[in-house]
Amino acid sequence: MASSRMIDADEVAKHNKTDSCWVVLYGKVYDVTGFLPSHPGGANIILQLAGKDATEEYDPIHPTGTLEGNLPPEALIGTVDAKSLAKLAPEAVKPNKTSEGLPQLSSLLNMDDFEQVASKQLTQKAWAYYFSGADDLISKSLNHSIYQSILLRPRVFVDCKECSLATTMLGHKLDIPIYASPTAMARLAHPTGEAGIAAACAKFGAMQMISNNASMTPEEIVKDAPADQMFGWQLYVQIDRKKSEAMLARIKKLKAIKFICLTLDAPVPGKRELDERTKSIAATPAIADIVKSSGGHELAGGSGLGQQLFAGTDPSLTWKDTLPWLLKHTDLPIVLKGIQTHEDAYIASLHSPQIKAIILSNHGGRAMDTAPPAVHTLMEIRKYCPEVFDRIEVWIDGGIKRGTDVVKALCLGAKGVGVGRNALFSLAAGGIPGVKRMLEILSAETRTAMRLLGVERVEDLGMQHINARAVEQQLYDGGSGLDGLRRTMKAKI
Missing domain, CATH: 3.20.20.70 (Aldolase class I)
Structure with missing residues (x-):
């Protein structure tokens, strides 16, 4: 997979539907339209990140080589300027991490x-x-x-x-x-x-x-x-x-x-309700609209991580x-x-x-x-x-x-x-x-x-x-x- 084409962030953002679905991973732009029906976790998980930088969602979950093993070389269509990546950040609610520092490990007793x-x-x-x-x-x-x-x-x-x-x-x-x-x-x-x-x-x-x-x-x-x-x-x-x-x-x-x-x-998979309530990311109304309008029919997937796995x-x-x-x-x-x-x-x-x-x-x-x-x-x-x-x-x-x-x-x-x-x-x-x-x-x-x-x-x-x-x-x-x-x-x- 190799492409030197530089793509503007605004152009990437337009491709957020089932008939043209692009995602950014590690600064590279991939056309995953043809992969939607066969994605193991269902199409909705990808559509929630269509036209956006999906790296933060993708990286902790997928082992090295997953991209190469599932997408054809021609799926890589270009790169995004690093300075414009912020425009493509998902609209989902971000992590609820505490602002407090980690405690001393010696203070953890059980x-x-x-x-x-x-x-x-x-x-x-x-x-x-x-x-x-x-x-x-x-x-x-x-x-x-x-x-x-x-x-x-x-x-x-x-x-x-x-x-x-x-x-x-x-x-x-x-x-x-x-x-x-x-x-x-x-x-x-x-x-x-x-x-x-x-x-x-x-x-x-x-x-x-x-x-x-x-x-x-x-x-x-x-x-x-x-x-x-x-x-x-x-x-x-x-x-x-x-x-x-x-x-x-x-x-x-x-x-x-x-x-x-x-x-x-x-x-x-069992019914893990806490997991299913979170879906894959905390969806906003804007993301829900993308999913609903992505081709006129409901696509499989989009449940909790346990179901997807x-x-x-x-x-x-x-x-x-x-x-x-x-x-x-x-x-x-x-x-x-x-x-x-x-x-x-x-x-x-x-x-x-x-x-x-x-x-x-x-x-x-x-x-x-x-x-x-x-x-x-x-x-x-x-x-x-x-x-x-x-x-x-x-x-x-x-x-x-x-x-x-x-x-x-x-x-x-x-x-x-x-x-x-x-x-x-x-x-x-x-x-x-x-x-x-x-x-x-x-x-x-x-x-x-x-x-x-x-x-x-x-x-x-x-x-x-x-x-x-x-x-x-x-x-x-x-x-x-x-x-x-x-x-x-x-x-x-």
Whole structure:
């Protein structure tokens, strides 16, 4: 893409309809008229910025190479003089950032502190996307509150001078059992984005899962990682399978990425009302008029960021068809994310050794509201099919705010514990140092809890260290329903 034509800002502003739609990105003018019908997020998101400088909206969301991968060379038609770019600024309401300076990171003592600071630093759009959950936020809230119903059982007269958080996941050594869950568009929080999270994880020997919808390319994210740093790649299978196959081929070339995390807990996007209310930008009447007058008919798209990200995602995945397809296109270990019942955990364990681990998750309470918290699923497995723990690793995410939460999950049998919003909020609150501070707090709290329980190593944590009777009363009590599956398993053996 190359064009030396200089275009006046007033000329760009005229092209704001469906039959002639120009946008400015990084000072360059693109004719995206032909791309409107195929834009994954819908045409309205582009039309809201038609004839304007879309860089501020575009840049934090799209990884390097997105333009080149989606637009033909002839779409670049010229450049705009830098002095006239101000004329093309969107009419949308700008970020509601606080005028106050950031607090000292040492003054932030817990995850709620990071969330509070982030709420003042993030744009309205970014906050709504990160914070939102499905419907009435019941699952989102329960993800954390469930941990408060589990009590710890401290022991005394135990030498607790030494305490190690070291563990292994999929055979790889890690310094802490806390990992960064896959979260989309981290550059909405801070310019360092996913690479910033990676840098913090490197300092603490923590694993990071890279989102399929990251705002940076996987190559950029792992570029400066130490040789022994562990990454996973989250996969949302696309309706156009060739796109997913091409990405799997790219991932295969990156030695830092040790597994593929196939996400299953959101086959379709949930209704995240806070996110949907913001749409893509805070629309003004002038922008609404552009959309309404852009061709005489309503165009698809223009909903919240969550809805836009799921455009093109395949909702028809099955045990029978999808796993064989995936195994043809990767030789990396497969981790299934989004298990929410003991039945599905058991079925996953039948596919060992192809499947190495599962992640118990309800997508951060963002898919189906009133879906169970991961702790419920973890305890269901213990109740109905504990043999799952012997066949595959069980990881967990959602609602972690304290080191005591980490310890309780490990006591229940989890091998690793993921944090998603914590990583984003701490990134927004302080960039790379903010994420380091977040991991420092969680690690210190986890180590303190283990010492007070009289436990030196994470593998020694168990049910004897907790009282979960209050949660047991809430568990599914309809029987295991696994007799047929067990007979199948015995036949295989």
